[in-house]
Ligand code: PEP
């Protein structure tokens with residue numbers, strides 16, 4: 001039988017047959033970073049930098065940003081941390097990146113799209129992140145939110161490298177860029193799937209509306225299929241494809257994501273031991289079998305049941 005508790009978490013993510021999968025934490029502030037270290041996370045798969053500035057009216061200068069980021073990075077000296085550049089707009093408005101009123105904010109100028117008009121804000125943030133990486137000794141990568149094309153990803157990666165950041169990736173949250181996985185992976189060092197927004201945009205269902213929660217269920221086979229496309233492309237390109245949405249925090253679904261090709265799972269710190277230990281109790285082949293069963297299911301409920309039958 002497969003295990004689901006946290007009792008066997010060793011701090012190094014892998015399947016029972018030694019297939020390496022990094023088990024990482026999502027953080028938004030220094031207190032989260034402390035909790036993430038305590039959970040045994042191997043690093044950070046998503047640092048939501050906009051959380052530092054939700055109540056801030058003016059753009060903090062480079063030195064102020066650098067100090068704020070370094071405080072979050074310090075507990076992870078020598079460990080991998082993916083810092084996401086500001087994901088402002090829609091559900092996370094920032095005072096200094098106001099894009100005015102839009103009829104459909106989730107489909108509007110948000111995330112990286114803001115930087116196309118105001119690249120100097122992005123460049124200052126990248127400079128601060130590069131400085132904080134040096135101050136902390138963490139192995140820092142950066143990634144951009146809300147990317148729709150491979151061309152946008154290339155634009156971001158070039159700016160990140162110009163700022164002296166060695167590794168640049170993007171989030172996959174928009175179905176169009178998931179469908180362009182091969183071209184996308186040519187432009188960046190890694191991608192990380194944001195299943196919260198990828199579900200929202202795949203099903204055209206606002207993630208904040210409880211009435212549409214069934215469409216935003218990460219077990220939806222169409223969403224799993226899209227994730228599988230990315231996983232395959234990542235294996236073919238030999239580049240990491242992580243998952244950092246809430247889906248990665250479920251020990252059953254996390255193993256399905258690994259079966260679909262995910263090379264890392266990043267989640268709320270409290271979920272790290274249970275996901276890490278579930279993975280340690282399951283072979284890669286069984287993760288793949290569960291993924292195949294879920295993909296073949298006609299709906300989310302039966303996908304979950306099929307994965308459970310395959311693994312438990
Ligand atoms: C996501 O969209 O899945 C994600 C991880 O980003 P956020 O939840 O911050 O939008």
Ligand code: MG
Pocket residue numbers: 145173194196197
């Ligand atoms: Mg998102």
